[in-house]
Amino acid sequence: MAGFQHCFLLSMMVAALCLSSIDMSSAARHLLQAPALPQPTIPSLPKVTIPPLPSLPTGLPQPTLPTFPTNPIPPLPKATLPPLPSTQIPSLPNPTLPTIPSSVPKVTLPPLPATPLPTIPTKIPSFPTIPTTIPTVPSPPSN
Numbered sequence: 001m002a003g004f005q006h007c008f009l010l011s012m013m014v015a016a017l018c019l020s021s022i023d024m025s026s027a028a029r030h031l032l033q034a035p036a037l038p039q040p041t042i043p044s045l046p047k048v049t050i051p052p053l054p055s056l057p058t059g060l061p062q063p064t065l066p067t068f069p070t071n072p073i074p075p076l077p078k079a080t081l082p083p084l085p086s087t088q089i090p091s092l093p094n095p096t097l098p099t100i101p102s103s104v105p106k107v108t109l110p111p112l113p114a115t116p117l118p119t120i121p122t123k124i125p126s127f128p129t130i131p132t133t134i135p136t137v138p139s140p141p142s143n
Helices: 002-033
Strands: none
Touching: none
16 A cells, blocks of 8 residues: 555656646746847946045154163072982893894795796787678569
8 A cells, every 4th residue: 555655646746747847848938939128227326436545644743662771680690409319320131132043944935836827918809890881782684
């Protein structure tokens, strides 16, 4: 039953789409066949004049900046650090490296199999071509 409902809904949607496309195409045809309406004229905007910028007055008093003091900066006292403690740092033991044997045994590999490797073709094979002319058919003898 659910399959029938889905099929029914799908067919109704397809029908609505078909009918709406017919209406749209007929509306487009009516718009194309309608007489052209005159285009409205756009009024021109009035020209706006901007007043000139005011000039800066030249008679303003100039500000005076305070002067820096000329007194020398007093020197900072010297910092003294206490002496480091004289305790002896214990020494670390010397690590011993493992000994490397002087002769390394030779390793032999097994022989490769005798199967030859496949060869890659270097020439492109030619394909048969389609004839461009139609052969003539002999006409039957007339009696």
